[in-house]
Structures are given as C-alpha cells and as structure tokens.
Amino acid sequence: MKLFGRKRNTAGTAGTANGSPTADNGTPTNGAPSGGSTITGRHVQGNGANGKQHPTIDRSGLKRGVAEVPISVAGWLDERTGASPAMRVFLYRKVPKGVSWWQTLGSATMFAFVSQAVTGVFLAMYYIPSSTEAYESTVYLTNEVFAGQLVRGMHRWGASVMVILIFLHMARTFFFGAYKYPREINWIIGVVLLVLTLAMGLTGYLLPFDQRSYWATIVAVNINASAPILGPYLADFLRGGAEFGATTIPRFYAIHMLLVPGLIAALIGAHLYLVAKLGITAPPWLKAEKSRALSREEI
Amino acid sequence: MASLKDTDKQKRSPYTVDRGVPGGFEGETVTRRRLFEGGALAVGGLASAAFGLPALGFALGPLFSDPSPRRLRDVGAEAEFNDQTYIPRVITIAPDSGEAGKTTIYVRKRSQQDTDRLDQPYIVISTRCAHLGCPVRHVQASERFICPCHGGIYDRYGKVAGGPPVRPLDRFETVVQGGRVLVGDRFSLNSKLERFSTRDPSNHVDGLWQYIYPPRPTT
Numbered sequence: 418m419k420l421f422g423r424k425r426n427t428a429g430t431a432g433t434a435n436g437s438p439t440a441d442n443g444t445p446t447n448g449a450p451s452g453g454s455t456i457t458g459r460h461v462q463g464n465g466a467n468g469k470q471h472p473t474i475d476r477s478g479l480k481r482g483v484a485e486v487p488i489s490v491a492g493w494l495d496e497r498t499g500a501s502p503a504m505r506v507f508l509y510r511k512v513p514k515g516v517s518w519w520q521t522l523g524s525a526t527m528f529a530f531v532s533q534a535v536t537g538v539f540l541a542m543y544y545i546p547s548s549t550e551a552y553e554s555t556v557y558l559t560n561e562v563f564a565g566q567l568v569r570g571m572h573r574w575g576a577s578v579m580v581i582l583i584f585l586h587m588a589r590t591f592f593f594g595a596y597k598y599p600r601e602i603n604w605i606i607g608v609v610l611l612v613l614t615l616a617m618g619l620t621g622y623l624l625p626f627d628q629r630s631y632w633a634t635i636v637a638v639n640i641n642a643s644a645p646i647l648g649p650y651l652a653d654f655l656r657g658g659a660e661f662g663a664t665t666i667p668r669f670y671a672i673h674m675l676l677v678p679g680l681i682a683a684l685i686g687a688h689l690y691l692v693a694k695l696g697i698t699a700p701p702w703l704k705a706e707k708s709r710a711l712s713r714e715e716i
Numbered sequence: 717m718a719s720l721k722d723t724d725k726q727k728r729s730p731y732t733v734d735r736g737v738p739g740g741f742e743g744e745t746v747t748r749r750r751l752f753e754g755g756a757l758a759v760g761g762l763a764s765a766a767f768g769l770p771a772l773g774f775a776l777g778p779l780f781s782d783p784s785p786r787r788l789r790d791v792g793a794e795a796e797f798n799d800q801t802y803i804p805r806v807i808t809i810a811p812d813s814g815e816a817g818k819t820t821i822y823v824r825k826r827s828q829q830d831t832d833r834l835d836q837p838y839i840v841i842s843t844r845c846a847h848l849g850c851p852v853r854h855v856q857a858s859e860r861f862i863c864p865c866h867g868g869i870y871d872r873y874g875k876v877a878g879g880p881p882v883r884p885l886d887r888f889e890t891v892v893q894g895g896r897v898l899v900g901d902r903f904s905l906n907s908k909l910e911r912f913s914t915r916d917p918s919n920h921v922d923g924l925w926q927y928i929y930p931p932r933p934t935t
Contacts, residue, residue, distance in 0.1 A: 549814035631816060632850060636865065639848040643918035645928035650779050652916050658778045659914065659934040662810030662817055 506693065513699035519593070520697060522586035527685060529579035533617075534678060536572040544624065546670035548663050551626035576618055583614050595698035603691040606684055613681050620673035626666065634669075635661060780933045788891060788898040791823060797838065797897060799827035802854045802872075807899055819843060821888060821899065822854050822861075830873070832909035834887070840899055841874050842886035849917040852885065861885060875907065882920045883907065 495501040512520075543558035543565070545551060558565045587607060590596055596604035623634040638661070642652035657664030732740030737747055791805040802822035810817035822841040830839065841861065843851045850865035860877060861870040869878040874885035884907065889900030904912040906921040912931075915921060919929035 548816045549812075626816070632865070636848040636850060639917040642916035643848075646930065649916050649919060649929060649932050653779045653932060653934055654776060656778075658810075659932070660810040660817075661813075663813040664778065665813075 507689075510693060510696065512697050513703065515700040515703045516697060517700070519589045519700075522582060522589050523688075523692075526579060526582040526586050529575055529582055530614075530681060530685065532575050533572060533579060534682075536568050536575065537674060537678075539568050540572055541674060544670075546624070546667045548626065548666050551624065551666055555625045555627075576621060579614060580618060583611055587611060592701075593698055594701055597698075600691070600695055600698070603688060603695065606688050606691070610681060610684050610688065613677050613684070617673060617677050617681070620669045620677065623666065623669045624673065631661075634665075778934065786901060788900050790896050791821070791840075791899050792897055794825075794892060794895050794897060797823050797825050799825040801856060802841065804854070805899075809902070820851065823897065823899075832873070832905075834905075834909065834911060836887070836890050837892050838890040838897055839873075840888040840890050842888060842902055844886060844917060846876070846881040846883045846885060846904075846917050847879070873909065874905070875909070882918060882925075883915075883922065884909065886914065 491501075540558065543554060543562055545554040555569075559569050560566070590604065590607065619634075619637055622637075623630050638652050638655050641655060642648045644651065653659060655665070655668065656662070657668045729735055730745045731742075732744045732747055733742055740747065789807045791807060792803075797803050802824045805821050805823055806818050807821055808817050809819050820843045822843065824839045824841075826837055826839055841854075843853070843861075845852050845863040845865065845868050847863065847866055847868045850863050850868075852861040852863045852868065852870065854861050859872045861874065863869070863879070863881075867879040868876070868881040870881070870885050871877045874887065876882075876884060884905045886902050886904050888902050891898045891900065902914045904915045904919075904921055906912060906926075912921045914935035915929060915931070920926055921929070
C-alpha cells in the first residue's frame, strides 16, 4: 500500500510539474469528482475502498491507465535524473518585453548546424576521403544514390544558410548591445563559433574535389601561408606536407567531420548555458518600467 | 599587532604541526592531502600526455619531415626542346594522389639571353603562381606567363611583370643524362633570380620581408 501510493504520487508530481509534494502513503487527496485526473482514476481502481464513491471512473480505467504511461515514464526518469527542474529552468525562463523574431536567429543558426550534422552523417556513408576517389564518390552519391542530390544539396546550401544566419545573429547581438556586461564571455564564445563555422566552410569546400574545390583550396591554404613566421607551418599542417597531396583530403575530412563539429557542439552547449544563466537582453528601445516606489526601494 | 605577526610566522612555518593542520605530525612539511592532490594531477597529466603528445606529433609530423625523396623525372629528349619557345610537360610532384598530384611545367633550353647564374642547362618554369598558387599558362604571342585567378603576369624569365605576385615563378632543377632532360626538385627565386629553398606562394624572398617567412624543414 505504501509503495503503491508513492508511485502514484511520483507520477503526479511529474505530470503536473508543479514540484510541490503531494500527500504521502496513498492518501487519496484528490478524490473529488471535479478533480477528474488520471491519477485519481487509477488510484480509485487500485484502492477499491473509494471505488464505491466514483463508480463511473472505473469504466475508462484501462484507457486512462494507458494514457498515463508517458507520464509515469517521465516521472520515473525525472525522479532519477532531475531533468524536469533543469528543463523548467531552461525552457520557462523569464524574457524581457519586446522580445521578437530577432531573438530567434541564434536558434535558427543552431538548427542549421543540426541540419548540417544530420545530412553530413548520411553523406559520410557514401563519401570516400581520398584524392583519387573523392570526386567519383561525390558524383556517385549525387547522381546514383536515392535522394543523394537532395541530401547533398541540403548540406551544400545549408552551409551558406548557416553562415548567413550566424552573421545575422551576431549583427542582432551587436546592434541590441547584447554583448555588454555581463555577457562578454558569451560574445567571445560566439566569435569562436563564427570562426569555427567559417573553418567548416573552408574544409568542406575541398571535399567534392572538383576543379573549383581544388584550386579554391590551393588559394586558401596559400593565404594561410602568407601569415608571418607561422604561416608556412600552418600551410604545411593543412596540406600534410609541402605539396598538396594524398594526405590533404583525409586531413581536411577529419577536421571537417570530427574536430570542428565536436568543438562547435561543445561551445554551443556553453553558449546556451550562459544564455539561460544570464537571460536575454531587452531591446535597446525599451525603457525600464519603474514605479516611483520601486525606485525608492532600490535606492 | 605583535600577536598578529606571531600568527603570520606560525602560518609560514614549513611544518604541519606548527601550522596546526589536523593530523599533522612531527617533521611533516607536506600534508597527505596536498601530496595526493599533486600526485593525482601529475598522474592525470602523464596519462593525458601519453595519448596527447603522440597524437599531436602524428598531426604535426609532416611539418618537420620531407617525405618525398629527391628524384628525377624524364620529360623527353634534348631534341624536343629549343631555346626560344616553352614546351609544356606534365610531371608528378605528389605521388599516390592521382591527377591531383600532377602539375604542368614549361621547358626551354638555356639561351644567351639568360643572365642568371643558376647553372641549369634548361629553364624549367613551375606553373604555380607565386601569388596564391593558381596555375599560370604561357602565352607565346606576348611571351608572358599569365595567372587566371588574380591577374599575376610574368615575363619570359618568370620575373614579375605585373599584378600581385611577390616573387618570380619557381623553377625546377634540371640535369641532362644521355641526351634526356631530367627534372628534379622545385626551388624558389628572388627578384634577382638568386636561388632559395622552395617557399610557399605568397612568401617574400626579397628585402626585409624574407625574414618573416622562414625556410621550412619540409623543403
């Protein structure tokens, strides 16, 4: 009886997500007909003692029991992970007045990244990172593989979309002054993410290995080589030697699909954590609404 | 004030007993907690280095080794070339990478007009533009090498005649053996056609600029 009651209460806590403790040890607290919750229905069925008071609930007991499964699963998980309070903190944050579509550009960029990651995984199933087979495998996955053109097209155009979105997101942050105290670290993380996104564009551009890829990458690597002192070494690192050769494509491929995406994913996590922690900046045209009493209180 | 100084002195004592650390004993200078902290950090650092350093060396190794052995490539008989026009040939500069490892070169016999002191029987011009590495082509009518990417122009000796390139076109070593022209490794030149080790495109080899682009172990 005791155990049974606890189970119900756990589910109830998760389902209503109010965090307040319900009554312990199977005491039917919400037995009133107006309550009508699934928890009460199951409870009544199991308890038996209260069944006489609510005979109508018994008929749909099974149906409601099935409906309760997701809730009890969520409750089971929540009890063991504490995910629900964390999600509540993250999703039900307070946002300032005047928040508009401009504030969705960051999420849009992240969606573009997720889209790139997913399509990239499927492209990797057919792509061969070798300077003798890269072009042929690209042609094969584009023209022969079912929906290959679509998936490659999404990855290719999605790359441009992501770059455009990340710049728009940065412009919004800049013009709204959202980089100022206390959000400087988030701005810096964002700049690193911008550079990494451009690095993705650079390394991904080589991979189809047609004439344009090849010569564009030659030029890009030599631009890197033009940096003083370290430039020639950087170019050697990117090429895997003094000449653009057999090691270059695998190198770019590893950077493109393992190194940089991992860094981006980790930094997006840090970026989002700081957004949730510091909150969203109010638009600059909004004046603070203060009553005189509040102002006096603050002083 | 005097008592404060006393406590300061006590704190600075090397012995844990003097500092009043719980569990400290006579003659002990480092607490067990601190010793284990340091030990755990050292072991962790060692473990990280054990996989980190080899991986780093794996990635950076090509910067410090020249994997391609010095080799000569036969580009044809001496009779195929003259001292007036450049004849194009294709050689492999990066093995095992298919078409991408090949490059075009222009071959011409050394003539009286060549005033450089490079001691090469043949002038073999690399088509890698000294600006950013695009492929230049030779235009016979104007006797110029022209780059399609950013408009670099070179004269018939490979010297910069216009556009953004920072130094003349690279050349290849040449040897004549048994009536055959053999092409060796690439080398770079400054504006006086003096020989340098191979540099990347965009790297200056003249004046003070040359010191911010050091020679690399790979070339």
